[in-house]
Amino acid sequence: MRGKVAVIGVGMIRFGELFEKSLENMIQEAYLNCLKNVDMGIDPKEIKAAWFGQWSGGFIGQGAQSGHSLTSMIGNRNIPCTRLENACPTGGDTFRHACLGVASGLYDVVLALGAEKMRDKPSAESLGGAGGGGGAETGNHPAWMIGQGGPAIQAMHATRQMHELGYTMEDYARVAVKNHHNGTFCPYAHYQFEITMERVLNSPVICWPLHLFDCCPQTDGAAAAIVCRADLAKKYSSKPVYVIGSNVGTDHHQLWDRNSFIEQQSTVKAALGAFEMAGIKPKDVDFAELHDCFTNTELMNIEDVGFVRKGEAAKRLSDGEFDLNGRLPINPSGGLKAHGHPIAATGLGQIFEVVTQLRGEADKRQVKLKNGIGLQQNVGGPAFGVCAVNILSRSL
Amino acid sequence: MRGKVAVIGVGMIRFGELFEKSLENMIQEAYLNCLKNVDMGIDPKEIKAAWFGQWSGGFIGQGAQSGHSLTSMIGNRNIPCTRLENACPTGGDTFRHACLGVASGLYDVVLALGAEKMRDKPSAESLGGAGGGGGAETGNHPAWMIGQGGPAIQAMHATRQMHELGYTMEDYARVAVKNHHNGTFCPYAHYQFEITMERVLNSPVICWPLHLFDCCPQTDGAAAAIVCRADLAKKYSSKPVYVIGSNVGTDHHQLWDRNSFIEQQSTVKAALGAFEMAGIKPKDVDFAELHDCFTNTELMNIEDVGFVRKGEAAKRLSDGEFDLNGRLPINPSGGLKAHGHPIAATGLGQIFEVVTQLRGEADKRQVKLKNGIGLQQNVGGPAFGVCAVNILSRSL
Numbered sequence: 001m002r003g004k005v006a007v008i009g010v011g012m013i014r015f016g017e018l019f020e021k022s023l024e025n026m027i028q029e030a031y032l033n034c035l036k037n038v039d040m041g042i043d044p045k046e047i048k049a050a051w052f053g054q055w056s057g058g059f060i061g062q063g064a065q066s067g068h069s070l071t072s073m074i075g076n077r078n079i080p081c082t083r084l085e086n087a088c089p090t091g092g093d094t095f096r097h098a099c100l101g102v103a104s105g106l107y108d109v110v111l112a113l114g115a116e117k118m119r120d121k122p123s124a125e126s127l128g129g130a131g132g133g134g135g136a137e138t139g140n141h142p143a144w145m146i147g148q149g150g151p152a153i154q155a156m157h158a159t160r161q162m163h164e165l166g167y168t169m170e171d172y173a174r175v176a177v178k179n180h181h182n183g184t185f186c187p188y189a190h191y192q193f194e195i196t197m198e199r200v201l202n203s204p205v206i207c208w209p210l211h212l213f214d215c216c217p218q219t220d221g222a223a224a225a226i227v228c229r230a231d232l233a234k235k236y237s238s239k240p241v242y243v244i245g246s247n248v249g250t251d252h253h254q255l256w257d258r259n260s261f262i263e264q265q266s267t268v269k270a271a272l273g274a275f276e277m278a279g280i281k282p283k284d285v286d287f288a289e290l291h292d293c294f295t296n297t298e299l300m301n302i303e304d305v306g307f308v309r310k311g312e313a314a315k316r317l318s319d320g321e322f323d324l325n326g327r328l329p330i331n332p333s334g335g336l337k338a339h340g341h342p343i344a345a346t347g348l349g350q351i352f353e354v355v356t357q358l359r360g361e362a363d364k365r366q367v368k369l370k371n372g373i374g375l376q377q378n379v380g381g382p383a384f385g386v387c388a389v390n391i392l393s394r395s396l
Numbered sequence: 397m398r399g400k401v402a403v404i405g406v407g408m409i410r411f412g413e414l415f416e417k418s419l420e421n422m423i424q425e426a427y428l429n430c431l432k433n434v435d436m437g438i439d440p441k442e443i444k445a446a447w448f449g450q451w452s453g454g455f456i457g458q459g460a461q462s463g464h465s466l467t468s469m470i471g472n473r474n475i476p477c478t479r480l481e482n483a484c485p486t487g488g489d490t491f492r493h494a495c496l497g498v499a500s501g502l503y504d505v506v507l508a509l510g511a512e513k514m515r516d517k518p519s520a521e522s523l524g525g526a527g528g529g530g531g532a533e534t535g536n537h538p539a540w541m542i543g544q545g546g547p548a549i550q551a552m553h554a555t556r557q558m559h560e561l562g563y564t565m566e567d568y569a570r571v572a573v574k575n576h577h578n579g580t581f582c583p584y585a586h587y588q589f590e591i592t593m594e595r596v597l598n599s600p601v602i603c604w605p606l607h608l609f610d611c612c613p614q615t616d617g618a619a620a621a622i623v624c625r626a627d628l629a630k631k632y633s634s635k636p637v638y639v640i641g642s643n644v645g646t647d648h649h650q651l652w653d654r655n656s657f658i659e660q661q662s663t664v665k666a667a668l669g670a671f672e673m674a675g676i677k678p679k680d681v682d683f684a685e686l687h688d689c690f691t692n693t694e695l696m697n698i699e700d701v702g703f704v705r706k707g708e709a710a711k712r713l714s715d716g717e718f719d720l721n722g723r724l725p726i727n728p729s730g731g732l733k734a735h736g737h738p739i740a741a742t743g744l745g746q747i748f749e750v751v752t753q754l755r756g757e758a759d760k761r762q763v764k765l766k767n768g769i770g771l772q773q774n775v776g777g778p779a780f781g782v783c784a785v786n787i788l789s790r791s792l
Binding site: 001002003066067068069071072073077078079080081082083084085086087093097099100101103104105106247248249250251252253254257265266269270273277381382383385386 | 397398399462463464465467468469473474475476477478479480481482483489493495496497499500501502643644645646647648649650653661662665666669673777778779781782
């Protein structure tokens with residue numbers, strides 16, 4: 001990027017089934033938490049542009065959620081604000097757009113905020129059918145029954161991983177156990193309870209070979225980040241975190257065009273571009289928040305981002321390499337599996353976790369930092385053909 | 397903007413009721429026209445990122461239209477692509493994002509494309525109800541009957557303009573007559589026929605004081621622009637056009653919060669910022685494409701952009717100042733009124749017109765150029781609280 005970019009504040013609300021909160025409640029709470037997180041203080045009027053991640057606004061009767069609905073809700077009218085929708089990577093891409101805005105030289109300080117109300121809707125209006133692929137990550141709506149939605153698509157990936165790579169349902173279950181364990185340490189996680197291998201494997205099959213506990217929940221939530229010019233960052237934050245790589249990758253929109261079900265080219269391309277921009281290799285990354293909408297997806301993402309070779313993720317997982325205290329902790333927040341997946345908020349929740357970890361503020365779930373570099377990844381959309389990757393660092 | 401930006405190609409399809417064309421057909425046709433318009437040639441693979449304007453994707457059963465649906469359709473997979481939705485200004489804001497992308501230094505050549513299928517849907521699924529304000533600019537769906545949608549909201553503005561500024565239904569009709577006249581010269585316009593004052597004033601009242609011919613039609617369409625680094629522009633185009641100002645303004649999301657019905661702060665703020673960026677004044681602009689979703693809106697926009705003082709637009713219109721051969725031609729393309737309003741394509745259709753005029757290629761509707769500067773403006777969304785303005789110039 002022409003202009004260097006830093007994160008000076010992050011904020012989120014505890015993800016969950018938030019029937020008692022409106023979209024506006026969630027947004028305002030996340031926004032205020034984000035302002036408070038700018039430890040040397042910020043006047044909200046210093047925020048000169050905003051990007052609003054919102055996936056379901058159009059689909060399920062919430063009405064248009066164009067940019068000015070956000071600026072109205074946060075009481076910062078008149079600034080430019082644009083609503084983005086890029087399927088499950090909406091959150092990660094909303095963050096990327098805030099970075100582009102600062103890098104362009106047009107704005108010194110900007111806001112990225114994503115929010116999603118997933119649980120207020122009756123099943124018939126729910127997400128899987130409308131979304132045509134992403135977003136259908138639970139068993140409580142009818143989309144999967146007719147073979148549509150996220151579980152059906154990811155089950156095809158999971159069977160193919162079993163066939164080509166020798167992965168097993170136990171391998172998938174192990175992801176769930178790890179991420180639920182991490183979630184118990186995260187006060188923002190939707191699920192904060194341990195599960196066992198037995199509980200995963202004995203839970204109902206949603207779409208074979210995926211069990212209920214292989215699927216992330218449907219979650220309400222909101223999360224935000226304030227991004228500014230790197231050279232101004234220390235005015236606002238005693239611990240700024242720098243954005244060294246940011247990219248989106250795309251692939252076929254239709255499943256029948258895909259060449260592989262054990263690899264997602266959208267992730268491969270997004271990660272390659274982000275690493276190139278950052279001038280680092282996957283081995284330089286200390287930890288990552290990856291898009292585990294399903295347990296098998298985490299294994300695929302670990303490989304597609306380039307952390308291990310294709311087919312190695314399951315073994316490395318069972319060796320403990322991706323545990324909180326392992327070589328490369330994956331999803332210290334609990335991941336989508338335990339942290340939750342409020343679509344447009346998900347990526348910004350991951351950014352929250354990466355920033356919190358890089359600042360050394362993650363309490364009982366704090367990972368060890370060597371290079372001070374963390375990575376965020378979202379993948380989704382019809383045929384899982386779009387992916388966002390952001391790489392953050394304690395130093396420029 | 398830190399990096400200077402140029403338009404090297406524009407393309408669109410003839411707007412209209414395109415029942416015979418799918419969204420994909422329209423997109424591919426506009427994209428290919430855009431590539432052909434780059435007169436010194438371009439390899440499509442040189443396009444390194446894209447922004448996809450799509451408003452109704454979520455609403456009306458078209459499924460998610462996330463970024464990779466565009467890159468799949470144009471056969472340029474793997475590049476970053478994001479879907480934007482910012483109500484009626486979606487097209488103008490999609491163009492702005494392409495400019496931000498180039499200005500950020502991340503991409504040398506990018507695509508902005510907007511497309512909308514408005515006419516394939518039954519009335520019950522149509523746009524006004526879902527949109528809660530924008531998009532309901534015709535009489536053929538039920539939203540206005542229950543007092544919702546664009547006509548009802550703009551009628552409140554129109555009555556207030558009559559009350560505070562002394563505007564009349566004849567003043568509004570005169571906008572329609574002018575824009576239909578311009579549309580007869582534009583091969584891309586939805587409506588290419590003249591209308592008379594009598595025909596407007598005798599047409600059915602949609603929402604008093606607005607008649608059928610005060611409302612723009614519901615239109616299918618697609619339009620695109622290729623944007624690149626200004627210093628590379630002459631490699632691709634013998635007549636590059638430069639982007640000197642680009643902004644979005646926002647205002648209250650709810651009508652009841654507004655202080656005025658004769659002014660839209662979203663437009664006022666968007667225009668002020670764009671003029672400041674461009675370092676010019678409204679008087680320096682040779683012609684403009686303004687958002688005449690309703691005839692009274694054009695008058696309001698002429699004032700809000702700053703071309704004339706509040707309350708002067710109607711008189712200046714009747715003096716012929718905004719005619720094709722007047723001092724400041726407004727909507728030489730025919731405007732939304734005759735050119736059409738396929739929401740996310742509208743702003744890019746305006747960019748097409750501005751670039752075509754600035755190149756001197758607008759044939760019978762060519763306006764006189766003095767400073768070689770044209771302006772594009774979109775406004776809309778709930779309470780018309782979001783506006784995009786882009787200012788283009790023949791020179792940097």
